[in-house]
Amino acid sequence: MPELPEVETVVRTLEHLIKDSTIEKIDIFYDKLIDNVSVESFIKMMKSQTFHHFKRIGKYLIFEMDDYNLVVHLRMEGKFYVNDIGSDYDQKHTHSIFYLSNGKQLEYHDTRKFGRMYIYPKSEEITTVSAFKNVGYDAFDERVDAEYLYEMSRSRKTTLKQFLLDQSVMAGVGNIYADEICFRCGFRPETKVYRLTKKDFANIVDATRIILRGAIKAGGTTIRSYTSSLGVDGRFQLQLKVHGKSREKCQVCGTVIEKTKVGGRGTYYCKKCQRRK
Template sequence: MPEAPEVQNVLNYLQEQLQNHKITSVEISHPKLSGNMDYHEMEKKLTNQTFHKFFRHGKYLVFELDDLDWISHLRMEGKFLIEDKIPEDPKINKHIHAKFHLDNGKWLLYMDTRKFGRMQVYPRTEDYYSLPAFDKVGPDVLSDQFSAKYLHNKLKNRKCAIKTSLLNQSIVAGIGNIYADEILFDAGLDPRSISSHLDLEDCKKIVDAAKQILSESVKSGGTTIRSFEYGNHLSGTYQDSLKVHQKSEEICSRCHGTIEKVIVNQRSTYVCPACQIRK
């Protein structure tokens, strides 16, 4: 699943391509894609709307239109494509579940091989974070609201592993499996550490590492390990900077210990037990 840096790069690409363009027609072929209304109603609402502003919150894309806020979550395999024409290849076409014709003659296409992605449309508001789509979503990982004090307060009564807490989107939005491993390695904390055992200084290390690592990943186009790409087959390069994720049995770059693969709450997790403190 794309995490905050990957979604940010998708957003940047879409803003470059869609800013001030109007949707002239909409066709949704997967009814469940519309998460908060009948898909035919969504087709009607989005028709003749113009793209004005673009935001990201965690793993969500937010498009501010004329009088609507359009929210999209790509989930595992969702992708937005911008094409001059609809692909004729049936192997590709069968995975295109929404088609948006634009006033410049191009097509904005939503493709999703696993059909997990969802979209919601709401009347436009000045504060998109107040919308129902974000009722159970915490502050964005790169926002000022995600601070050491905030995180320490959220963790003080939690008995689960710290990695599990970082993956909980109601605590902080935008961190997934890859970056959780990298953040905790940078912070020098074992991902199996009990959340409530961490003190304020530990939380500061986590927050600082999260903001630094994810900001660097955004600049690198995100991390492409399996299938992530955006735009015209663009992909990220931050996988070349990973220090621990998917490096089982390799030598730790910090202490020269051996990186191990463990399971934390059913998630493959990579840790150097020699230099990541378990609390």
């Protein structure tokens, strides 16, 4: 499931592969992929548009075109592939193809069909569009600091993990990195946020940035090859320290990693390295 670092990798890779190319034809095979307008409108608007700029807010991709911003959320399993026009594609899981002026086809794959695309006229300020109604500052936005998180966490009964996952507080962290961030800052995922001090949040902000930056860097290694036939989903080999490591030993202290559920999500932590507050 692509989180902020993977989405960042996708943005950079697609920029490299399709920047300045123009959409000549569009196929949409799964209508619900297009969220905020009809498929017909979407096709009409997108046709003849050129990809100019590639950005990201949280886990959302933003493609700036001539007259519109295309917004894409990959959700669980969405990924892009760039291949030569006419190449075979996975008919079962490809829900859209954009045929481009550079001789390439941009394919959107998604086994679980959770991903969504949105289109907005550029006259609408991007941060105010419907797709971002519940999306707060990006995790790397300078407005996200200890003070901000501390204030946001007052009068909340929620846990640290759920707080990190709350996209309206800070956008970009998903289930995997939430666990890694909790491990890095030394708090149990189920710690109640109202118990944390401003100093604790300074620690949490640092941990968040370090984890996400490290993951982006790991993704960068993948980017360097720029293999266009490769699925552009931003997967990389950042070594995780706790997530998915149940029954394995903690790299720091050797204690067996625990698996539990926090807020209904599979959660991994080291009971010795991470303290409850």
